Amino acid sequence: MKTILVVDDEKNIRRLYDKELTREGYKVLVASNGKEALQMVDAAPTPPDLIVLDIRMPKMDGVETLGHLMAKHRKIPVIINSAYSSHMDNYLTWAAEAYVIKSSDLSELKSKIREVIQKYYPADATA
Amino acid sequence: MDLQLAPNTEEDVIFRLVTDQLPDLVFALKQNGEILSVQGDIQGVLGYSKEELKGQNFRSLCDDSTMGTSGLSSYSFLQQFSETENEERTFKDAQLILHTRYGEIRNLEFNGKKIYDPHGKLLSICIVGRDITLRKRLQDRIDYLRQLNEKILNSLHEGMLVLEMPALRILNINRSLLAAIRLQEFQVIGSTCEEIFQNHGRPKLFADMGRLIQRTLNISKVSHHECLVHDLGPTPLYLELVIHPIGVAEARTRQIMVLVRDITPRKRFEIDLKRRIQKLYTLNDVSEAFQATISQLDNLLYSVLVGVTAGKGLGFNRAFVLLVDESERRLKGRLAVGPGSGEEAAVIWANLDQLQLSLPELLKEGRRRADENRQVMEIVRRISVPLDESGHLLIRSLDEKKVFNIASGKVTGDDGVYVNPELMSLLQTDSFVCIPLYTPQKQIGLILVDNFITRRPVLFEDLEFLKNLANQASYAIDNARLYGELEQKIQALEEANVQLVEQQKALIEAERLGTIGKMAATVAHEIRNPLVTIGGYARMLLTDLSDHPSSCEDLQVIVDEVSRLEHIVNELLDYARYAKPVMDGRDINLLINDLVRRFGKDERFARHPIREELQPDLRMVRIDENQIRQVLINLLLNSAQAMADGGTVRIQTFTREDQVVVAVIDTGCGIPEELKGKVFTPFFTTKSSGTGLGLNIAAQIISAHGGEISFESTEGVGTTFKIQLPFCEQ
Structure with a gap:
């Protein structure tokens, strides 16, 4: 079972993603901002397999968080999930595996997650 | 020998009295001229008495120094009566001049007879003289006047003729007229x-x-009359006849004097003047036509050619106009007027004669008869000479601003100018005139004219008129061209202005919307999260409550409405974003496959299946996948929405030159003609719900890709949108 860390400042979103992704068969961890997310990744005995990262967040936003993750946890794939498309132009976000605009229809996000996991953990998927 | 006088009887006395009163003088002379006796009023005529004269010689009374018109001297007169002469001989009406006692001169007319006695012996010479001094004077005067008259008449330059009515017999004719008709007086006088x-x-x-x-x-x-006489000289003469009735009132027959005046020079001048005036009218008519046709170059050129060829104008057989084509740097034939052959000429000219058109009418009428100029038009279209071919006759005329009159293959007055044989063979004549058309600023072209049919030589005067006409035509053509260019520019300006006004409106609108837009973008972001939440939970519930169909229907409403809101939010945010594309080499077919696979299932395409018609092995294109996807989604959605009753949306790819074309084709309602210009402007929409940004964003994206977006649409038939994207560099 793959672990996904959802980073979003909105409680309702975190809850929605938790429920939906759990249904999809993932273990879901949640963090309400970048700082909290980095602490969780650092503290965890096994880091999450994938991070779904919002951009606009208090305390530490998604772009800064991504920068830290790239420096320390280069191996964890990140999917940016934002209400804004404007950040697509920010070269830092290019380091992420994918950029999915937030939508009530989670099918695109879900398919991107599957795609990325398959790409990163091909052995597990076939197993 | 003495003359014996009769005795003094009474009878005798009376006789003497009577004879003394007679105006006639009767002299009895001896043969040597001695006066024997005198009868008559000698005192009254000569001032002498009878007694004084007796014994004197008759010849001493005579003045032989001034002989009379008879040319007779008193000696030769008396000689006539000598014995040796035939006795029957009498001398009649001999005129002699006698002196009076006072030295005056008297003209006397004498008749004489020799008088014999019964024995045949000469008694005396009897001469009877009548004083004709007065008559003689009158006669001289008359002679003088007649001679004077004759001199005057003969010195007259005009012809003069006196005729007698009613037979018109010729009584008199002067030398001028005789010389003119080359006849002698005797051949004429007395004839009718x-x-x-x-x-x-x-x-x-x-x-x-x-x-x-x-x-x-x-x-x-x-009365005055003018007539044209062809047989009085090598050229026809115009004569004026002045007919004077001079009949004396009481005379039975009337006489008529006719003055014949050669008015040829005056008449020629008059005719010449008339022709010149006619030509001036032509110029005037043509130049008026120029004014009227200023906006249409071809009509104007036609007027010029008709002016040159019309019989009421300059009357040339054919005329061609050639114009300078600045862009091609060539002198090119443009228009021609005239018959193709003699037979054709006969038909055309007969027609025109019948119609009796004035020049302005001809100008109008002629345009409808353009087909009559078919053959000359074919010739003129074949004339095309480069402007830098400076040795060519036509280019020389143009460059040197010179009129060339070519007769029998040579330029009149300038043998040095080369006349291109191919030009003559094309025109089928070796005699023509070329007149340059120019203004001080530029070369306009040339007019060529000839008398192809009639072979009439070109007159100096014609050249003058041609130059004049060409001058006017040059300015008119230049004006017409300028006018045409001006009109185009005005039209372009007007169009630009309309666009500007529209763009200005759009700009103002955009600016207004820009402020609202920024606000809207902020609001949209804030709305998106709650939308995601609402929609997300609704969808979740939809799966959870799958066994409660009525609840599911209600939830579906929420899901659909949220989707709609999200779509609006996306469009607004996309517009606000306006990102630079992040390019990468991509196979657009794969992108389309993916898109169709995912969107094909979307409820918005439930009744609009998407059919892919993709060219395999397409070259890669450099694109921003996300942006192009957005464009294609937009186009596909538009197509689906255009077909309210459902229908297939086709998406094609193919290669054209160095580009990949993606076409999205529908069979929907089409775009109305009046809206076609606005399709790509922002906030343009025909849909009840929509921001009107979709196609504007699409256009911006494609343009940022260095590509093009276009469409063809027919109302009620359908619309095809095409995107052209450049190949990815290898």
Whole structure:
């Protein structure tokens, strides 16, 4: 079972993603901002397999968080999930595996997650 | 020998008295001239008494120094009566000049007879003299006047003729007229006009004159007539006849004096003047036509050519106009007027004669008869000479601003100018005139004219008129061209202005919306999260409550409405974003496959299946996948929405030159003509719900890709949108 860390400042979103992704068969961890997310990744005995990262967040936003993750946890794939498309132009976000605009229809996000996991953990998927 | 006088009887006395009163003088002379006796009023005539004269010699009374018109001296007069002469001889009406006692001169006319006695012996010479001094004076005066008259008449440059009515017999004719008709006086005097004409076969003038006089017979006043006579010289003469009735009132016969005046120079001048005036009218008419046709170059050129060829104009057989084409740097034939052959000319000219058109009418009429110029048009279209071919006759005329009059293959007055044989063979003539058209600023072209059919030589005067016409035509053509260019520019300006006004409106609208837009973007972001939440939970519930169909229907409403809101939010945010594309080499077919696979299931395409018609092995294109996807989604959605009753949306790919074309084709309602110009402007929409940004964003994206977006649409038939994207560089 793959672990996904959802980073979003909105409680309702975190809850929605938790429920939906759990249904999809993932273990879901949640963090309400970048700082909290980095602490969780650092503290965890096994880091999450994938991070779904919002951009606009208090305390530490998604772009800064991504920068830290790239420096320390280069191996964890990140999917940016934002209400804004404007950040697509920010070269830092290019380091992420994918950029999915937030939508009530989670099918695109879900398919991107599957795609990325398959790409990163091909052995597990076939197993 | 003494003359014996009769005795003094009473009878004798009376006789003497009577004879002494007689004006006639009766001299009895001896043969040597000695006066024997004198009878008559000798005192009254010569101032002498009878007694004084007796014994004197008759010759001493005579003045032989000034002989009379008879040329007779008193000696030769008396000699006539000598014995040796035939006795029967009498001398009649001999005029002698006698002196009076007072030295005056008297003219006397003498008749004489020799008087014999019964035995045949000469008694005396009897001469009877009559004083004709007065008569003689009158006679001299008359002679003088007659001579003077004759001199005057003969010195007259005009011809003069006196005719007697009613037969028109010629009484007098002066030398000028005789010389003119080349006849002698004796051949003419006494003949009638008709006889002269018939006998000599000429001049016809006499026949004409007869008729003229008969016609004006009843008119007693002086009348003037003009007639054209062909047989009085190498060239036809214009004569003026002044007919003067001079009949004396009481005379039975009337006489008529005719003055014949050669008015040829005046008449020629008059005709010339008339022709010049006619040509001036032509120029005027043509130049008016120029004014009227200023906006249409071809009509104007046509007017020029008709002006040159019309019989009422300059009357050339054919005319061609050639214009300078600045862009091609060539002199090119443009228009021509004239018949193709003699037969054709006969038909055309006969037609025109019948119609009797004025020049302005001709100008109008002619445009409808353009087909008559078919052959000359073919010729003129084949004339095309580069402007830098400076040795070519036409280019020389143009460069040197010179009129060339080419007769029999040579330039009149300038043998040095080369006349291109191919030009002559094309025109099928070796005689023509070329007149340059120019303004001080530029070269306009040339007019070529010729008398292809009639072979009439070109007159100097014609050249002058041509130059004049060409001058006017040059300015008119230049004006027409400028006018045409101006019109185009005005039109372009007007169009630009309309666009500007529209863009300005759009700009103002955009600016207004820009502020609202920024606000809207902020609001949209804030709305998106709650939308995601609402929609997300609703979808979740939809799966959870799958066994409660009525609840599911309600939830579906929420899901659909949220989707709609999200779509609006996306469009607004996309517009606000306006990102630079992040390019990468991609196979657009794969992108389309993916898109169709995912969107094909979307409820918005439930009744609009998407059919892929993709060209395999397409070259890669450099694109921003996300942006192009957005464009294609937009186009596909538009197509689906255009077909309210459902229908297939086709998406094609193919290669054209160095580009990949993606076409999205529907069979929907189409775009109305009046809206076609606005399709790509922002906030343009025909849908009840929509921001009107979709196609504007699409256009911006494609343009940022260095590609093009276009569409073809027919109302009620359908619309095809095409995107052209450049190949990815290898």
